[in-house]
Amino acid sequence: MAAGVSETMTSEKRRQSLSESDTKEGYFENAPGAHYRAERGQAATDIHGNPLVELDPVAETKLRRKIDLYIIPTVAILYLFCFIDRANIGNARLDKLEKDLDLHGYDYNTLLSIFYVGYIVFEIPANIACKWMGPGWFLPLTSLGFGIMSVCMAFVNNFSQACGVRFLLGVFEAGMMPGIAYYLSRWYRRSELTLRLSLYIVMSPLAGAFGGLLASGILKLDHFGSLHGWRMIFGIEGIITVGLSLIGFLTLTDHPATAKWLSQEEKDLAIARVKSERIGQTEIIDKMDAKKLKRGIFNPVVFFTGFAFLLNNITVQGLAFFAPTVVATIYPTKNIIQKQLLTVPPYVVGGFFTVLMPLISRRLDRRQIIIIACCPLVMVGYIMFLATENAHIRYGAAFLVSTSVFAAGPLTNSQVSANVVSDTARSSAIAYNVMLGNVGGLVATWSFLPFDAPKYHIGNGINLAASSGTLIIALCLLIWMKRDNTKRELRNAEEELTGMSQQEIQDLDYKHPGFRWKP
Template sequence: MDSESGMHSADEKLDSHQKGSYHVTTAHEVAERGHVATDRYGQSLIQFDPKVEARLRLKIDFYIIPTVSLLYLFCFIDRSNIGNAKLAGLEEDLGLTGNDYNAVLSVFYISYIIFEIPSTMACKWFGPGWYIPALTLCFGICSVGTAFANNIQAISGIRFLLGMFEAAMMPGTAYYLSRWYRRSELTFRLSLYIIMAPLAGAFGGLLASGILSLNNFGSLHTWRMLFAIEGIITCSLSVIGFFTLTDRPETAWWLSQEEKDLAIARVKSERIATTEVLDSIDVPKVLRGIFNPVTLANSFIFLLDNITVQGLAFFAPTIVKTIYPKNSVISQQLHTVPPYVVGAFCTLVFCFLSWRFDHRLFAYFITPPLTMAGYVMFLASTEPHVRYGATFLITSGAFAFGALCNAHVSANVVSDTARSAAIGTNVMLGNIGGLVATWSFLPFDTPNYHIGNGLNLAAAATTLLIAVVLYLWIKRDNRQREKRDVEGELAQLTEKEIQDLDWKHPAFKWRF
C-alpha cells in the first residue's frame, strides 16, 4: 500500500465526506495552499493510516535527526569547552583573576539573549535548511579563533560573536522539527538532539582528555588545542549540513509526492483554521507567540532550569576538581562523563513517555525533585562520594526540560509564525538563566559553593511550584473554553482574522 492509497482507505471509513460545514478531502488536497484540515471546532477533517504514517515518520527521523543532533552536539561543545580549558590553564595564560572568568562567560549570554528572537525569526525567513548550517560554520570559526586569544578583551569579543551565532541553534532546530512532526511526536524528537547537551558534557570530557594528551597541534599547546580541533570538526559538520538538511517537506528530494502530501497534511490537521503550514510573518501572529500564557510560564521554568544546566556545563569540571582535588587533570575530566550519560538517558526516557502519552507536564512534576535531592546532598555533606553521587541526580532531573519546554510551547500555539516566536521567546528568557548561572559559582565560595548549590535548590523548587500552578490553570481555562459559543464568536470574522486569533480561537484547547 502506498501512502496515498493508505489515506484513501482511511477516508472511506468516514460517514460521508462531510464534517461540520467542511468537505473532507484527500491528503493531496489538504496539503495544497488555501485548504483547511480542521473544522471550526478544531477536529481533523482527514484520517490517516497509522502504518503509513509510521513509515513516513521513520524516514523523516533517518534523514533529519542525525544531522541536527551532530550540529547541536558541537554547538554545545564549542560553548562549554571553556570549562575544560579552565582546568587546562586558560585563566593563567590569559591573566584572568578574581571574577574575570565569570565575566567572560557572561559576555556569551548577553549576545545570546539579544539575538535569540531576531535570529529565530531569521531562521524562518531564510529557511532552516540553509540558516542552521550557516550558523554552525560561523560558530565553528569562532571556536577556532578562541585558540588564538591572548587576553580577556580578545576572548570576550570572540565569546560575544559565539553567542550571536549560537543564539538560534536550539530554538531554530526546535522550530525546524515542528515543520515535520505532530505535537505528540515532537517532544521525543527534540530530545534526540537536546540530549546532545548532556552528551556534550560526556563526549566533551572524553574529547578534552584525548586532545590534552597530545603534545601539540601545530603551534598550539594545552587548552588552545581544544578550541582549534573542536572548531575544525564543527566547520566540517556544517558543510555536511548544507547538503543533508532540507527546509520543509515540499523541498525534500528524498520524499515522493505522496509522502510530501502526507507530511504536510498530518501537521496541518492539528492546526485549527490553518490554510498553509508555512504562513507569512505578520505582527499579530508574532505577538500571539510571544505573549501566549503557556509560553511565558514555560519560559520562566526554562530560565530556572538553565541556571542548573548551563552552570553544570561551565562549572562541572571545577566542581569535580573540588571533589577529587588530588586527581590528575585528565582524571578530573573523565569524572565529568558518567553523570552526563545518565542525564542523557533520563532525558530520553522522560521524553519517550511524553510522546507515548501526548503529555508533557507529568515530567515537570517528576524531574525537579531529583534535582532538589542532588543539591540537598551537596549542601548537607562534604563527603566526596556523596557529592559525586549527587551530580547523577542533578543531571537526571535537569536536562529533559530543554525538549519538554520547547515541545510544550510548540503544542500550545497554532500558526507557524507564532510557533517560531514562541520557541524563540522560550529560549531567550530561558537563557537569562544561563547568564545567572555564570555568576552562581564564584571563587570566594569554593570549595563547597553554598551559594551556587542553594541557588540551584531554590530554582528547582520554584520550577515544581510553577508547574503545579500551570497545570491547574490549564485545566480551569479549558473548562471555561468548553462553554464558549464557537459559531457565534467566529460569525462576523474574516478568514484572516480567524487565523490571527491563534490560541485565542474559541475552539482552541490547551495541551498538557
C-alpha cells in the same frame, strides 16, 4: 494523494494534492468513506479543532521513520558541537587557560557571561531569520559561524580578545536550539515532537560526557600545528564543527515540500498530518506578521513556561560550565586527565533520562506533568550538596541532578510548540522560551563564585531555589490550563466565529474559541 490518505483516489486526484502553499486541491479520506476537499484557503480541521482528515497509521509510521533517518542525525550532531563549543571553556580552564590569559577574580565568570549577552540579544531575531531564510540554510550557516569562532578562541592572547570571541560565539549559537526545535515542528505531530526534540537536546549532557573525553584525548597530544595545551581543545573542536556545518548544507531542507528525498505522495502526507492539528490554519508555512509573532510570545502557557525554563537553565548551564571545577574540588588529588574523565559518568546518566522522560511524554501525549516530575530529584541532589562535605555523596548528588535537569529542554520547547497554532507564532514562541532559558544561563555564570569555593554553598543554594521555583511554576500552570479549558468548553464557537473572515480566524491562534490547551 498521500499514501494512506485515500486508497481509492485516482492518479488525477493524487496530483491535485494539497501543497505547502495550498495552491492545489487535495482530497482526504474522512470518516466514514466521505471525502474532505481541502481547497486553497481552507483549513484541515473543523471549528472545534477536530481533524477533517483520516490518515493511515501504517503509512504515517513508514514516513515518520524516513523523516527521522534523514533529519535527526544531522541536527543532533550539529547541536552536539554547538554545546561542546560553548562549554569547552570549562575543560580548558583545568589546563592553565586562566594563567595564560592572565585572568583574575571574576574574569572567568565575565567570560561566561559575555557569551550570554550575545546569545540573549540575538535569540528572537535569529529565529525570525531562520523562518525568513529557511532552516535548511540558516542552521548550517550559523553552525559554520560558531565553528569559526571556536577556532578563533584557540588564538586569543588576553581577556579582551577572549571576550570579543565569546560574544560572537553567543551571537552565532543564539539561533541553534530554537531553530532546530522550530524546524522539527514543521515535520512532526504534537505527540511526536517531544521525543524528537530530546534526540538532539540529549546532546547537551552527552556534550559534557563526550567533551570531557575529547578534551582528555586532545590534551594527550604534544601539539596541533602551532597550538599547544588548552588551545588545541578549541582549535580541533572548532574545525570539526566547520566540517559538520558544510555537510549540513547538503543534508538539510526547509520543509516537506522541498525535500528531494520524499516522493510527492510522501510530501502530501507529511503536510496533511501536521496541518490536521492546527485549528483554523489554511497553510502550514504562513506569511510572517507582527500580530502572529506577538501571539507566540504573549501566549500565557508560552510566557510562564519560559520562566520555568529560565529557572531550570540556571542548573543546566551551571552544570555545563562548572562541573569540571566542582569535580576538581571534590577530588583535588586527581590529575587533570582523571578530573576530566570524572565529569563523564553523570552526563551519561543525564543523557539516558533526557530521552526516557520525553519517551514517557510521547506515550502519554502529556508534557506538563513530566516537567513537574523532573524537579524533585534535582532538588534532592542540591540538598545533598548543601548537607554534606563527603566527597562520594557529593559526587553521587551530581548523578541525581543529571537525571532530570536536562529533560526540561525538550519538554518545555515541545510544550510551547503544542500550545500555539501558526508557524509564525511557533517561531517566536520557541525563540522566547529559549531566550528566557538563556537568561537563566547568564545567572548561572555568576552562581559559582571564587570566594564560595570549594563547597559552593551559595551556588548550590541558588540551584536548589531555582529547581523549587520550576516546580511551583509548572504545577500552577498545569492547574490554570485545566481550569481555563473547562471555561472554554462553555464557549459557543459557531457564534463567536460568525461574520469573521478566514484571515481573522487564522489570526486568532490560541484565542480561537475551539482551541484547547494541551497539558
